[in-house]
Amino acid sequence: MADVAQQGSYDLIIGGRESIDYNGGMVPGMLAKMIGANFVNTCISLEIEGTSATAIREIDGGKETLHTSLPLVIGGQKGLVEESDLRIPNMRGIMQARSKPLHVKQGVEQSPRSQATSFEKPAPRGAVKLVDNVDELIDLLHNEAKVI
Amino acid sequence: MSVLVYTESENGSFKKTAFEVVSYAKAIATELGTTLTAVSINASNTSQLGVYGADKVLEITNDSLANFDSQAYADAISQAATSQDATVVVLSQTANAKFMAPLVAVNLEAGYVSNVVALPQSITPFKIKHSVYTNKAFSLTQINTPVKIIGLGKNAYGLHEASGAAVSEAFSPSLQQSNTKVISVDKATDKVTIADAEVVVSAGRGLKGPENWGMIEEMATILGAATACSKPVSDMGWRSHGEHVGQTGKPVAATLYIAIGISGAIQHLAGINSSKIKVVINTDPEAPFFKAADYGIVGDAFEIVPQLNEKLKAFKAQNA
Numbered sequence: 001m002a003d004v005a006q007q008g009s010y011d012l013i014i015g016g017r018e019s020i021d022y023n024g025g026m027v028p029g030m031l032a033k034m035i036g037a038n039f040v041n042t043c044i045s046l047e048i049e050g051t052s053a054t055a056i057r058e059i060d061g062g063k064e065t066l067h068t069s070l071p072l073v074i075g076g077q078k079g080l081v082e083e084s085d086l087r088i089p090n091m092r093g094i095m096q097a098r099s100k101p102l103h104v105k106q107g108v109e110q111s112p113r114s115q116a117t118s119f120e121k122p123a124p125r126g127a128v129k130l131v132d133n134v135d136e137l138i139d140l141l142h143n144e145a146k147v148i
Numbered sequence: 149m150s151v152l153v154y155t156e157s158e159n160g161s162f163k164k165t166a167f168e169v170v171s172y173a174k175a176i177a178t179e180l181g182t183t184l185t186a187v188s189i190n191a192s193n194t195s196q197l198g199v200y201g202a203d204k205v206l207e208i209t210n211d212s213l214a215n216f217d218s219q220a221y222a223d224a225i226s227q228a229a230t231s232q233d234a235t236v237v238v239l240s241q242t243a244n245a246k247f248m249a250p251l252v253a254v255n256l257e258a259g260y261v262s263n264v265v266a267l268p269q270s271i272t273p274f275k276i277k278h279s280v281y282t283n284k285a286f287s288l289t290q291i292n293t294p295v296k297i298i299g300l301g302k303n304a305y306g307l308h309e310a311s312g313a314a315v316s317e318a319f320s321p322s323l324q325q326s327n328t329k330v331i332s333v334d335k336a337t338d339k340v341t342i343a344d345a346e347v348v349v350s351a352g353r354g355l356k357g358p359e360n361w362g363m364i365e366e367m368a369t370i371l372g373a374a375t376a377c378s379k380p381v382s383d384m385g386w387r388s389h390g391e392h393v394g395q396t397g398k399p400v401a402a403t404l405y406i407a408i409g410i411s412g413a414i415q416h417l418a419g420i421n422s423s424k425i426k427v428v429i430n431t432d433p434e435a436p437f438f439k440a441a442d443y444g445i446v447g448d449a450f451e452i453v454p455q456l457n458e459k460l461k462a463f464k465a466q467n468a
Binding site: 113 | 247427
């Protein structure tokens, strides 16, 4: 992707968040660093004016407003687009998209820095303990689970 | 060869995750037969890190790092790693750590594995277990590069004290002019955040309306917990998006997660299943959440929650 991005000298590259490694969010960041672009992760709002950009990102317990400039890579997440503006594409849109040129690029030879070697499932969990009253619940949380 | 760990602080005080990553990094350093160096940025009381096993602390004090800046922080940590000839760099998985980790990885030409849940299974080759597919599976991943970066999931290892004291040393990275400036930070300072909380009290559509959240907030206050909600609740604007937990919201790795009036859609469970103990209160005995819970009460939240609050208050008063 860095190779393609560099060839196209794009001003803005938008990445998402959901990923196999449970939202590790590493691809947009690595891409930005490799092409020397600025980077905003967990981005929930973006305004661009000329070559400068104002972004809002989610932080633990709140949000932060940042001022940065293009070229820019963002890792976007829920909130970047209003829920009401999210539409499933209609037939006309799908047909229009079909007529757009599709460029196929060759991959770059790279030796992997990391690779998955095996997968395993989490241990099966025990059945839920249903209780009838709150006294019993507090007793279990205190004496059995030891979490309060 | 050495192990380097970045210890995150806020307003000068270390976060709990800082002590957890130090505990974990110490175990790796021991395994490798080497020393552990911690890096802190504008933090005081760095001797605390010695308690969890840091042999040395590189203290960075720099006004231009007062606000988190991914580029500058990543450069500072990368330079610290290089100065120590570090072969393993350990980070947490807070929002800021996840923001800068890929930048550090590119700087150090390192392989990076996120959401790690255990110590390395083997050192040569370096294989480590981490959580994937929204916690529905674990992957054993091999890192091939000389420098390895590990993002340790919250509450995955816990705190382990080690005997020893840390030697502090000032460290001044050479930083470039930053292209990104923080204009404002909007953060509720009087509330426990979901990321930091040990206990999270979460409620869903079963509460019928935002006006009924008083009892949820009351429970959170009693337990010193953070409040959270399900996706429909934040979509309808009953609560802010910052409280939404689940696959598209915030992940929760709390010690205790209490879900009230949440049916337990698969996307919600994906966000909370790293929590240790899950309690579900729901009127519907068939709610899928009961299958993922440790303890459950089938019943009406409007009857049970006020009762539970009263009893919890009494319990806290007795055990204070």
